[in-house]
Amino acid sequence: MNDRELSEVMVPFAAPVATDNFMTEANRHESGNALASNSEANEIATIKGQVFMAKQYPRNIEAAWQKILGECQRASLADRAVYSFPRGKETVTGPSIRLAEVLARNFTNIKFSYDVIERRPARGSQPGSSVIRAWAWDLENNVMAERRFEVKHYRSTRSGGYNITDDRDIYELEANMASRRIRACILQIIPGDITDAAVAACRQTATSGIAMMMQDPKQRVALIAKMIRIYDKMGVTQDDLETYLSCKSDDWTADHMLRLKEIKSSLEDGNSTLGDYFPRLAVDDKDEVITKAQVKQLMEAAKATGMQGAINTELKKMGIARYADVPARRFDEVLQMIQGFGVPSSEEPAQVEGGNDELPEPQQEATE
Numbered sequence: 399m400n401d402r403e404l405s406e407v408m409v410p411f412a413a414p415v416a417t418d419n420f421m422t423e424a425n426r427h428e429s430g431n432a433l434a435s436n437s438e439a440n441e442i443a444t445i446k447g448q449v450f451m452a453k454q455y456p457r458n459i460e461a462a463w464q465k466i467l468g469e470c471q472r473a474s475l476a477d478r479a480v481y482s483f484p485r486g487k488e489t490v491t492g493p494s495i496r497l498a499e500v501l502a503r504n505f506t507n508i509k510f511s512y513d514v515i516e517r518r519p520a521r522g523s524q525p526g527s528s529v530i531r532a533w534a535w536d537l538e539n540n541v542m543a544e545r546r547f548e549v550k551h552y553r554s555t556r557s558g559g560y561n562i563t564d565d566r567d568i569y570e571l572e573a574n575m576a577s578r579r580i581r582a583c584i585l586q587i588i589p590g591d592i593t594d595a596a597v598a599a600c601r602q603t604a605t606s607g608i609a610m611m612m613q614d615p616k617q618r619v620a621l622i623a624k625m626i627r628i629y630d631k632m633g634v635t636q637d638d639l640e641t642y643l644s645c646k647s648d649d650w651t652a653d654h655m656l657r658l659k660e661i662k663s664s665l666e667d668g669n670s671t672l673g674d675y676f677p678r679l680a681v682d683d684k685d686e687v688i689t690k691a692q693v694k695q696l697m698e699a700a701k702a703t704g705m706q707g708a709i710n711t712e713l714k715k716m717g718i719a720r721y722a723d724v725p726a727r728r729f730d731e732v733l734q735m736i737q738g739f740g741v742p743s744s745e746e747p748a749q750v751e752g753g754n755d756e757l758p759e760p761q762q763e764a765t766e
Contacts, residue, residue, distance in 0.1 A: 532579030
């Protein structure tokens with residue numbers, strides 16, 4: 399492929415440059431324009447090289463298929479590879495964002511990402527927004543799938559939500575919302591039978607690993623207890639889980655545990671909300687939040703540890719954006735979490751077996 403052909407390939411897919419609509423041409427310095435042009439030229443040259451290499455080394459579909467199935471045998475991937483959520487009277491399952499990335503990487507010659515086309519500033523009480531393009535490009539076949547969408551700089555909370563103005567929070571919001579569209583673009587390019595085979599392989603790996611653990615009474619009790627604890631931090635009680643599964647926890651099987659794992663993956667990927675599975679929590683979105691005095695108590699406790707950054711990260715993992723958004727029923731839980739950061743390493747309480755909140759990896763039989 400010569401330079402002219404490569405240029406013709408590049409034209410339809412030239413990445414747009416993010417702009418701010420309040421910036422005028424008069425505000426741009428000539429040196430800035432020159433730098434931008436140079437950067438764009440370098441980007442085009444890089445992608446031309448990638449297109450050239452894709453043509454020189456085309457994918458071997460059979461080899462790609464085997465690599466994908468091989469990756470699906472990893473318990474750490476299978477544990478987060480599939481999501482499920484209810485749609486009407488049916489349950490929809492599909493590949494998670496992590497599995498879509500594995501598919502693209504092993505299918506080879508696929509480039510995927512997202513571009514922030516424009517950031518629109520806030521107007522009065524109205525939040526700003528970002529116009530984003532998510533895309534996946536098969537360099538070998540010159541086929542592109544893309545999604546364009548707008549994201550408001552706004553975060554919903556139990557107390558009603560608020561506008562986002564911090565650059566880091568905006569970037570995280572953009573990346574989170576773009577990842578779902580990137581997955582859709584990747585799956586539009588990857589052959590459907592390969593995707594279906596990967597989902598089935600991951601489910602088989604996860605099921606066999608869980609089934610092996612469930613056969614051991616001690617591991618079974620620990621696994622179920624950890625699953626209940628993970629959902630309890632989301633506000634989902636054991637009764638909620640038992641009602642959803644139509645089965646008491648004492649009778650849960652490997653299939654029940656797999657369904658709960660897939661729901662967890664769906665929630666983490668943002669495909670669904672707790673209310674989709676547990677109707678009680680759909681109404682619970684207006685839970686009473688803690689008082690101002692309790693907010694002050696939490697903030698002072700966090701300040702005393704000197705680890706506010708780590709505590710804020712942990713709060714986000716718990717689905718809490720600000721101290722003022724802490725539900726009243728979770729005050730003691732949050733306070734205990736914060737105080738845990740103040741325990742010196744030499745005085746940390748010993749961890750009991752199964753004490754962390756991550757599900758253990760299925761034990762794999764040793765092979766020669």
